[in-house]
Amino acid sequence: MTAPTHPSEPSGLQRAVRVLREFFYGMMGYELAQHALEMRSSVEALFMLATFGDILGVPVLPPYYNLRLLPYAVPHIATWKRRVLREREFTDEHEYHLHGL
Numbered sequence: 001m002t003a004p005t006h007p008s009e010p011s012g013l014q015r016a017v018r019v020l021r022e023f024f025y026g027m028m029g030y031e032l033a034q035h036a037l038e039m040r041s042s043v044e045a046l047f048m049l050a051t052f053g054d055i056l057g058v059p060v061l062p063p064y065y066n067l068r069l070l071p072y073a074v075p076h077i078a079t080w081k082r083r084v085l086r087e088r089e090f091t092d093e094h095e096y097h098l099h100g101l
Contacts, residue, residue, distance in 0.1 A: 041083075048073065048080045056084065 010018065051069055053060045063101070 008067065044076070045080065045084060048076065049084070052080075055081065 024035070049056070049058065050060050051066055052073060053062070
């Protein structure tokens with residue numbers, strides 16, 4: 001007689017399907033997802049620079065538009081300033097993928 005399984009415990013087939021799904025995601029989609037996140041980060045940094053660049057000394061837009069967007073950007077200003085003003089090496093912006101090796 002087999003022991004009853006817990007209702008929230010996945011069966012062997014469900015577990016195998018989940019493992020295969022994660023394997024194929026890692027093989028095909030992980031790099032695309034990481035690239036999309038990097039692109040989003042760079043677009044957000046560019047947007048913040050264009051709208052709130054005067055915080056760093058780069059006046060781009062008139063302050064009227066900045067004040068209208070300020071309530072939406074306040075939660076992100078501290079992390080944006082930290083990311084933009086961080087010291088970087090020249091090679092930080094370039095990724096060296098070893099495709100085909």
